[in-house]
Amino acid sequence: MKTANLFDLKNLTLKVTYSASGIDGKPHLSYKKGNTDLNFTGSQIRRKETEIGTLVSVTLKTVSDAYSRVFSLLLPRVNVPNGSSEVAVSVKALETTIKTSVAGPDLVSGQVQTYKVYSLVGKARSVVF
Numbered sequence: 119m120k121t122a123n124l125f126d127l128k129n130l131t132l133k134v135t136y137s138a139s140g141i142d143g144k145p146h147l148s149y150k151k152g153n154t155d156l157n158f159t160g161s162q163i164r165r166k167e168t169e170i171g172t173l174v175s176v177t178l179k180t181v182s183d184a185y186s187r188v189f190s191l192l193l194p195r196v197n198v199p200n201g202s203s204e205v206a207v208s209v210k211a212l213e214t215t216i217k218t219s220v221a222g223p224d225l226v227s228g229q230v231q232t233y234k235v236y237s238l239v240g241k242a243r244s245v246v247f
């Protein structure tokens with residue numbers, strides 16, 4: 119068995135590709151939603167191993183003194199059997215809007231973070247770059 123390191127995921131409005139390592143040795147994430155088409159690499163991608171999976175996050179947009187928007191994938195561990203090229207997967211993604219102010223989030227009244235949850239399906243592969 120090999121551990122998956124490349125994920126091609128989508129739903130009706132969102133398409134995401136994540137590679138834990140590319141030919142350059144760095145992680146890559148592409149995000150396409152409507153007219154927004156963004157690509158991230160290396161240190162632009164934050165990765166945290168948790169007991170429920172790997173949380174992979176990127177900052178989509180920052181508006182000074184207003185908000186920032188972070189996109190996160192919660193990726194399960196996926197084992198690709200020997201002799202198989204891919205495994206079907208179903209994952210969750212979050213788009214978090216974090217409100218802020220001139221003096222930071224402590225001066226925001228009420229809820230600071232709001233969330234949109236996406237269900238994505240696709241393929242996970244184990245590839246060598």
